[in-house]
Amino acid sequence: MVEKSPIWTKSFINISISTFFIFTVFYALLTYIPLHVMEDLNGTVTEGGLATSVFLVSAIIMRFAAGMILDKFGNKQVLVFSVLMFTFSTILYIFVGSLTMLLLLRFFHGIWFSLVTTVAGAIAADIIPPARRGEGMGYYAIAMNLAVVAGPFIALTMQPLAASQTIFIVFSVIMVIGFICVLFVQVEQFPKEAAVRRKLSISNFLETKSMPIASVGFLISFAYASIITFISVYAESLGLLQTASFFFVVYAVAMLLVRPFTGRIFDGKGPDYVIIPSMIIFALGLLLLSFTGSSWMLLLSGALIGLGYGTLLPSFQTLAIQAAEKHRSGYATGTFFAFYDSGIAIGAASLGVMAGFLGYSGLYMFLAVFILLTGIYYKWITSRTIDTGKG
Structure with a gap:
């Protein structure tokens, strides 16, 4: 062995x-x-x-x-x-x-x-x-x-x-x-010849091979912006502000419990075996959040979001890096986080407007459907651009 x-x-x-x-x-x-x-x-x-x-x-x-x-x-x-x-x-x-x-x-x-x-x-x-x-x-x-x-x-x-x-x-x-x-x-340290000199182009700033999967990361972080931006405001409106302080604690514990297994499944069976279930769990967490009316429901939604979103971020980052040549891992990482940070920033700005029309409960219900649609987009993207098979 x-x-x-x-x-x-x-x-x-x-x-x-x-x-x-x-x-x-x-x-x-x-x-x-x-x-x-x-x-x-x-x-x-x-x-x-x-x-x-x-x-x-x-x-x-x-x-x-x-x-x-x-x-x-x-x-x-x-x-x-x-x-x-x-x-x-x-x-x-x-x-x-x-x-x-x-x-x-x-x-x-x-x-x-x-x-x-x-x-x-x-x-x-x-x-x-x-x-x-x-x-x-x-x-x-x-x-x-x-x-x-x-x-x-x-x-x-x-x-x-x-x-x-x-x-x-x-x-x-x-x-x-x-x-x-x-x-x-x-x-x-990579040999100097690995970094090929080019005329000024998009490849000087971004890794084009990583952009498709980074676009999925953008959509996921867009939805997640609703959590880091509005969870305390939403909890306060429900009279659950004290419980909200434990939301991310439960999130972290749930994420830690599954992390040793999800990484091995990712490497052994392939990304789809981790990413598709994680998207569904993330969507369920958002859906439960939209119906939340008690402390246990708020904390359970935190656990589901920890299991789902907490697994998606490293999975997409890994795929973005794997899509590029090894000496361009810095470009791949920068590209992924450029999309990811943009999703957080745009989500934080625009979802507040949406919450004004839908209410926070309606917003989280909408985002649950949004994540499921993102899962379909992910499958379409990966079927065209990257191999998500075993290893």
Whole structure:
């Protein structure tokens, strides 16, 4: 019997820990900045939302240049420098005392978030043995999923107990540890001839082979934007705001329980055996959410969404990387997240308008059908562009 190549190498562990800290700070700031704007900078709710939008805009713009930057400077160099700058940006929050400076910092910070998450995802994919990439990327995605719980928990726990400078110092310490971790990541360097010089074209910015599956990721993240943007507002309207604080805890636990199995099924039987059931479960979670009237229903919907959406993200990222040549994994990762981030941003902006017409219950019912239709689109896309068979 042939021994499996290991996933949990020193480099993989360090890149995963660093990614966890990066996303923890990202989600902590996402939760805390609007409160900071309103309570410490005398801003409005709209200005608090603007601080989030500015960050996402710079991140999306940077996605399109990320692959080219990795080609020019190398994965390890870009990893170390981008994490260093992300850490430096986090430290700067301690000294910002006006809304204008905060918005400029959020734009600056978004650049480095975009670059570091692109290069870290590409490096993680390269470190993982190709035959176990579905399983390995599933484990890597745990770092991001756990941060969804850890970041807001830290921010909301500290917010009533500490001054803003103290909270930003804690975020900075977390990132210093994350920076130390990336120094121990060993990265394979591709030969120079692998990066072919071309005239300026779309391939300088995006991986065209990854775009079809990235478009599916866009539709999934568009629907998921309704969860991260409106779940607390919807829960409050139902009188379930206290329960909502446990929504993502249940989400994370459900996701963690299935992650060791889904990755192996992905590698052993093929992506369809994971993606199609996950889309159905995600749709069921959204449907249950539309009928929610009690705490147990809200938490059960969180579990279903964790099982469904929590499995889809690493699956699509893996397919996007597998669609490209190995030396273009950075382009593939950047392309996938450019589409993914755009889905979140457009969803957050447009679904609020839709909720005004349909109500939140009607919105989640609509999105349940939307996800099932996305599943049909996925099958059409993969039948035309990529092999979703075994291995």
